[in-house]
Structures are given as structure tokens and as C-alpha cells.
Amino acid sequence: MLEDITGVKASALVAMRSQFAVVGPVLWLVQILSTALFQMWFFVLVSDFAGDPGATPAYVALGNAVSALTYSAVYGVTMSAGAEKHIGTMATIMGTPTRMFYVFLGKGAYQSIIGMFTVTVSLGFASLFFGVDLSGANLVALAAVLLATCFAMVGFGMVIGSVGVYLRSSMILGSIVLYLGLLLCGVNFPISYLPWWLQPASYVFPLTFGVQAVRDVAAGAGLAEVAPLLAIMLSIGAAFFLMAYALFNYFERLALKRGSLDMF
Amino acid sequence: MIDLRAMKASFKQQSIHFFVDPQWVIPSIIAPFIFTTVTLFLFRHAGGDLLLYAVLGGGVLGMWGNTIHSSSWSIGYDRMNGTLEAIMVTPAPLSSVVFGRCLWNSFLGLLNALAVFIVAEFAFGIDVTVQDPLGFVVAMMATLLSLSVLGMVFGAFYVVTRASSAFFQILEFPIYVLSGAVFPLMNLPDWSRPFSYVIPATWGAEALKISTVAGHDSMGLGYYGALGLTGLTTVAFLLISLWLFTYLEGRAKVNGTLVRY
Numbered sequence: 001m002l003e004d005i006t007g008v009k010a011s012a013l014v015a016m017r018s019q020f021a022v023v024g025p026v027l028w029l030v031q032i033l034s035t036a037l038f039q040m041w042f043f044v045l046v047s048d049f050a051g052d053p054g055a056t057p058a059y060v061a062l063g064n065a066v067s068a069l070t071y072s073a074v075y076g077v078t079m080s081a082g083a084e085k086h087i088g089t090m091a092t093i094m095g096t097p098t099r100m101f102y103v104f105l106g107k108g109a110y111q112s113i114i115g116m117f118t119v120t121v122s123l124g125f126a127s128l129f130f131g132v133d134l135s136g137a138n139l140v141a142l143a144a145v146l147l148a149t150c151f152a153m154v155g156f157g158m159v160i161g162s163v164g165v166y167l168r169s170s171m172i173l174g175s176i177v178l179y180l181g182l183l184l185c186g187v188n189f190p191i192s193y194l195p196w197w198l199q200p201a202s203y204v205f206p207l208t209f210g211v212q213a214v215r216d217v218a219a220g221a222g223l224a225e226v227a228p229l230l231a232i233m234l235s236i237g238a239a240f241f242l243m244a245y246a247l248f249n250y251f252e253r254l255a256l257k258r259g260s261l262d263m264f
Numbered sequence: 265m266i267d268l269r270a271m272k273a274s275f276k277q278q279s280i281h282f283f284v285d286p287q288w289v290i291p292s293i294i295a296p297f298i299f300t301t302v303t304l305f306l307f308r309h310a311g312g313d314l315l316l317y318a319v320l321g322g323g324v325l326g327m328w329g330n331t332i333h334s335s336s337w338s339i340g341y342d343r344m345n346g347t348l349e350a351i352m353v354t355p356a357p358l359s360s361v362v363f364g365r366c367l368w369n370s371f372l373g374l375l376n377a378l379a380v381f382i383v384a385e386f387a388f389g390i391d392v393t394v395q396d397p398l399g400f401v402v403a404m405m406a407t408l409l410s411l412s413v414l415g416m417v418f419g420a421f422y423v424v425t426r427a428s429s430a431f432f433q434i435l436e437f438p439i440y441v442l443s444g445a446v447f448p449l450m451n452l453p454d455w456s457r458p459f460s461y462v463i464p465a466t467w468g469a470e471a472l473k474i475s476t477v478a479g480h481d482s483m484g485l486g487y488y489g490a491l492g493l494t495g496l497t498t499v500a501f502l503l504i505s506l507w508l509f510t511y512l513e514g515r516a517k518v519n520g521t522l523v524r525y
Contacts, residue, residue, distance in 0.1 A: 022427060023430045031433050031434050038437035039437050042299065042440050045447050046303050048451060049448065050314070051309075052310075055306055086344075180298065182298055182299070183301055183302055183305075188302045188305070189306060194305075
């Protein structure tokens with residue numbers, strides 16, 4: 001148990017150091033801020049031009065601010081397995097006494113911190129530039145909702161990322177989950193706009209519940225009002241982590257058995 | 265200058281890479297495809313020409329997504345795979361090699377445009393009828409070329425940096441916004457418009473819209489005016505990129521940081 005905790009901590013530290021070894025802190029900050037701002041701005045301009053009363057610029061800006069979590073919490077985690085494979089370090093990781101799940105849990109923990117930072121900055125952008133009114137928001141409820149969303153999304157990312165242990169690359173999966181949320185999760189328009197057969201897919205993504213909860217909090221809801229959504233996110237988050245644990249073990253065994261570890 | 269033989273060979277090799285491992289193109293077409301589909305949902309109440317506007321803009325986004333992806337990763341992958349030194353000691357200029365790759369990837373961006381057209385036609389029931397087919401094809405080719413050249417300008421910087429993945433993310437979305445591909449430039453604030461005016465894709469998208477949407481001429485330039493500005497800005501960026509490649513290639517060789525990773 002202690003060994004696993006040490007593995008998680010070490011993995012989180014390595015994730016942080018390796019990130020800044022390739023992309024310096026200033027460039028990394030520019031990357032995070034410009035991506036969040038320009039993506040939000042793009043959809044705000046589109047919604048302004050479209051003039052749909054059901055998807056106003058402020059509605060779109062708030063949705064995009066929350067979806068900024070996806071870059072780190074889902075994409076970052078999903079890509080980590082594929083990245084290890086790509087740079088040839090997967091075999092080394094699998095040779096350590098720490099199980100792969102804990103190694104990637106550490107990476108997920110680091111991505112959670114980045115994700116929380118990104119979403120906070122994005123909410124600041126939405127409020128400063130795009131008319132999102134957060135003055136009536138209960139900050140404790142907002143923090144709780146964002147933490148629960150991040151937890152569930154990292155779990156989701158680990159499930160997807162576990163497949164990257166076995167696949168040739170996790171890049172396709174990572175890219176799909178990165179952007180699909182913009183379409184399916186009520187980020188840019190209400191889910192009811194989607195065709196009826198596509199709507200159930202929205203509820204597979206934790207982002208759907210997170211976006212709704214943040215909208216409720218921004219509209220003045222307190223912790224009690226968003227408790228059901230929080231409970232859903234924590235439950236599906238826990239389920240995702242359990243699933244990721246099982247999948248990492250399964251794919252770890254399968255990759256070793258078939259010798260597909262470094263297949264690229 | 266551009267070595268056409270090297271460019272052709274690079275174009276061919278990039279296409280072979282694609283057919284061997286087509287998955288790499290997917291990440292670069294997903295973002296513009298999803299962005300356009302979201303736009304179509306937001307425009308669904310508007311109908312008519314606005315939807316067509318989104319479809320055309322989506323095609324431009326697709327080409328740009330592919331171009332910036334290829335220009336940023338082409339040097340990055342060479343650096344990671346250890347082939348950058350080999351490419352740089354060949355007599356062919358690196359700019360021609362990168363240009364060939366960018367052209368192929370912009371060309372693949374047309375697949376995205378095609379996917380958007382299919383979704384628009386069948387899922388959203390949009391009548392994608394082109395008013396001036398010849399003008400549309402010419403404008404599409406000019407836009408493709410202009411985006412490839414813009415990709416080359418950014419690609420030159422990747423010779424001296426290993427953070428190409430960061431630059432890819434930083435540069436992808438601003439062009440989506442500043443080119444005004446899916447909304448009129450007039451919707452952008454005054455201070456940002458000069459940036460839009462120097463991007464060839466802005467004029468390429470305008471020429472595409474004029475050739476497709478009846479009565480569209482938001483800038484008052486007409487088809488040939490927009491096409492002319494696409495050509496002018498493309499030539500300007502081509503000259504800048506050639507100078508940058510020469511300068512930065514030399515700098516990378518002097519610093520000895522070419523394959524540092």
C-alpha cells in the first residue's frame with residue numbers, strides 16, 4: 001500500500017518535471033491561456049452571429065470555461081499512456097514494482113491540478129470578457145462542483161487511457177474525447193438540440209453533469225441544490241476509477257502476453 | 265527558392281506515410297469537424313445562407329487544422345525519430361521539404377471539408393449548391409495553397425524549438441477566430457481586424473463565400489479582389505517563410521541544437 005502511494009507521488013512529480021523539461025513554464029502558460037481563451041472566443045462569436053436565444057454568448061462562454069477541464073483531466077490523462085509508448089519508456093515503467101494503474105494515477109493527479117488551474121482561469125476569462133455573471137455564485141458550491149467534475153473526468157480519462165496501453169496509439173481516442181464534449185455535453189447548446197438517438201450518449205461524459213452543475217451554481221444554486229449532481233459525478237467518477245483499475249490490469253497482462261508493449 | 269523536385273518528393277513521401285499510418289491525420293481533422301458541427305447546431309434556427317456560411321468556413325478550418333498539425337509535427341517527428349539531421353544535409357532546401365508536407369496535409373484537409381459537406385447535406389438538410397463552380401474550385405485551391413504557406417512560416421520556427429506541440433495548440437485556434445471563416449469579420453472587435461487582414465485564409469474564405477453564397481460580398485471586394493488579396497498575402501508569407509527557413513536553419517546549425525530533445 002505504502003509502495004503504491006509512493007509510486008503515485010513519484011509519478012506525479014515526474015509528470016510535472018517532464019512537462020517543463022520540454023515546454024518551459026512561460027510557453028506552457030501561454031498555451032493553456034490562449035487555447036482556453038480562443039476556443040471560448042470562437043464559440044462566443046459564432047453564437048453571437050447565430051443569435052439563438054437558447055445558446056447566448058454567456059451560455060456558450062460558461063460551458064466552454066468548464067470544458068477547459070477536458071484538456072488536462074481527460075486528454076492529458078488519455079495521452080499519457082500513448083506518450084510513454086511513443087518515447088519508449090513504457091517497458092521501463094512496466095519493469096518497476098509499481099503497478100501501472102498507480103503510475104498513471106500519479107499522472108492523473110498532476111493533470112487534476114493543471115485542470116483546476118485551467119478551469120479557474122477560463123471562468124475568469126468568461127466573467128471578464130464574455131459577460132458571464134458569477135456574482136451570485138456560491139464559491140464553496142462552485143469549488144465543490146469543479147472538484148467533483150475534475151475527479152470524474154480524470155477517472156474517465158484513465159479508462160480511455162488504459163486502452164492506450166494496448167493500442168498502437170491513444171492519440172485518436174484522446175483527440176475524440178477532447179472535442180466530443182463540445183458537441184455532446186451541453187457546452188455550447190442545450191442537449192435537447194441533439195437528435196434524440198444521440199442524447200443518451202451525453203450522459204456517458206461526466207462533463208455533462210459538471211457543466212449543468214456549474215450553470216446551476218452560477219444561477220444562484222447552493223450546495224444542497226447541486227448535491228444530486230455532485231453525487232452522480234462522485235459515483236460515476238468512482239466507477240470510472242474502478243473500471244480503470246481493472247482495465248489497466250487487463251491490458252497490462254494482455255500487452256505482456258502478446259508482446260505488444262512497445263508496438264508502435 | 266522552392267525546389268519543385270524536392271517538394272514533389274516530399275509531397276509523395278508524406279502521402280505514403282499517410283497511407284501506411286492514416287491514424288495521424290485523425291487528430292487534426294477532429295477539432296475543425298466538431299467545431300463546424302457545433303456551429304451548424306448553433307445556426308440551425310438561422311437556416312439558408314448562414315448554414316452554407318458555416319459549411320464553407322468549416323472547410324477552411326479543416327484545411328488549417330491539418331496544415332498547422334503537419335507543419336508543427338513534421339519537424340518535431342524528424343527530431344524525435346532522428347531523421348532531421350539526414351534531411352538537413354541533403355542538397356534539397358528544408359523549406360521545400362516542409363512545403364511538400366504542408367501541401368499534402370492541407371490537401372487532406374479537403375477530406376474534412378468533404379465530411380462537413382456530407383454532414384451538412386444529409387444530417388442538417390442544407391442545400392450545398394455552388395453558384396460558381398469554377399470560381400469555387402479556384403478559390404479552394406488558392407486557400408489551400410495560402411494555408412500551406414502560412415503553415416510553412418510557423419514550421420520554420422520548429423527548426424529551432426522542440427516545443428512544437430505547444431505551438432501547434434497555441435496557433436490552431438487564433439486562425440479559426442481571426443480568419444472569420446464561420447462568422448463575418450465585422451463581428452470581431454476593431455483592434456483585432458488588422459491581424460485578420462494579413463491572414464491569407466481570411467481572403468480565401470471570403471472568395472469561397474462569394475463563389476458559393478448568392479449576393480455575398482461582405483468586404484465589398486468582389487471575387488477577384490478577394491482572390492487577389494489571397495494571392496498577395498500568400499506570396500508575402502512565402503517570401504517570409506523562405507527567409508525564415510534560411511535564417512533559422514543557419515542558426516540551428518551554428519548553435520548545434522538541431523536534434524536536441
